Amino acid sequence: MGADVTLDGDSAVVQSRSDIDGIVRVELLGRWDIRAIRARPCEIVERLHSEGNVEARWDLTQIKDIDAAGATLIWRAWNRTRPANVLLRDEDAWVFESLALLPGLNSDVVSSRERTRVDFWRGCLNAASAGADGLALLGAVALDSTAMLRSCSDIPRNEITATIFRSGTQAVAISGIVGVLIGIVLSYLSGQELRDIGAESYVVNLVGFAVLRELGPLLAAILNAGRSGSAMTAQIGVMRVTGELDAMSVLGISQIRRLVVPKVIGQLVALPLVVVWTDATAIVGGMVGARIQLGILPGDFLHSVIRLVPLSNVLFGVGKGALFGALVALVSCHFGFRIQPDTESLSAGTTRAVVMALTAVLILDAVLAIAFSHVGM
């Protein structure tokens, strides 16, 4: 009596027959490596189960090639214990010995998923420690900056000018485009409404106050957080990944003084300039919008802005820009230093830095709006 089961052309073959003493003999032939059997592993396991059991005689000597994949299937058919009657080539023994060494498989051996689970209280604790770290960073920056002021030779000029270039010069085009477009939209849409109630001339007040006091600094800061803030976090994060931060510590270079202080100072200088530029382009946009919608001449528009909007508003906006710049730099650096040396942490840290920088900017803006509500109105 015999049963031949061929599973695949030249791959694994299972043959079974009864020996004279009535015990089933299962012979395995062909190639039992992952390449040969990958098409139908489940089917092979089923065949193995149906053809033989632990009591059967297993003859594996005619297998051409076996690896962990093929052995796994046979091991399953054996219910994870080696039967008493197995004929095996010496060179194939290692894979079954290895399988026998495996502990009972449970999910915690193989899964790393739980690492991503968010624990509420741990989240709160992290937020508290992040806040404390942020305060510590602010203190360290203040101390290092004052220490630097005492000896001018310590000032990292190259790093400061590099920050001014990246956050200022390189942001000119995008800030200009955004400024013009927002100016046009603002005056165009508000012009429509104002004309309906016969208050066309108030478009100047609206655009002037909105842009110079709020939108200019805010737009500049939002663009800055997206452009420069994320870059700062990523830079410090990559320095952690590549071990450069450790190298700096070993060389005795202060990370705060070399990485954070220049960024804060650079942003303090660059962002007010970007705010002035954004203000100017938004006013130009407002002029264009007013000309198209209401027919107000650009010269008249500019005159009215200068006459109606007190200079203190412009200065208040520029001052806010400086504060926003420093805040973005501090938040970004803070999250940069919290990045762990792996890619997941790098991307999560950068995202968090941008979101936190934007939130911080908006909160600070709200606080300043209330605190200085009497200035320039």
Place this chain on the structure above:
Amino acid sequence: MLTSVISVQGVETKFDGVSIHRDLNLEVRRGEVMAIIGGSGSGKSTLLKEMLGLIKPCGGTIRVLDSDMSALTVGKRKEWATHCGVVFQGGALFTALSVFDNVALPVREARWWPEEFLAELVLVTLQTTGIDVRDARKLPAELSGGMIKRVALARALVLKPELVFLDEPTAGLDPEQSHAVIQLIANLKRVFKLTVVMVTHDVEALIVLADRVAVLAEQRIIAAAPLADIVGLKHPFVQHFFAGRTDRCVQSRRHVDSCNMIENHSALIGSV
């Protein structure tokens, strides 16, 4: 069946006008271990990257496993990749994935094996390269240099490739670890019937593993021959490289061969 697994013919490489390779030729035969040596900046890693299709040479042809590397389409490349394993110098493990998931990744990507049988396949492969299964859930950042190499080897071997590229397999390891990794590669090579291309500076790795050694100097392969023949070359780089160690290289190959005969395959498990 092809006897030549890799065929590099007349390869020219230039970076920003600086010539790296000029008329470079190399053949790797099935089943052999080809070691590539050369001074730093001689273009060893560039050659390896060209063989992997990561860099396109300016001229010449590179055929690996009968595929022209410059004409490999995305679809073909995926199929080709299942025949090749690569161990990068730093391991290049995915830092966000656990050891287990790193080794499971090629199998999952190729969709070769159902998830229900995957655990055993991955864990046995890890054991084969000497990783304790209890370390399977660790992240790469928690591993030592030697363990990273072993996990990278497991990832390279899990699809049972016929060709394996090793970039400095012993770099950054202490002598004991380095010795263990060399022995491991020797055993794996035999059990998995691999063809191996390896870039190395390690003389012990050359003695134990290399069937032939290719010397990359003067922008081309100046010789590709068994180690005993290479050490006799009158080239300044070769003489400097093997300074004082030529006798060992000539004699010990015979010794290594006899050792390999004695060891049996269960040595793989012994290395765990």
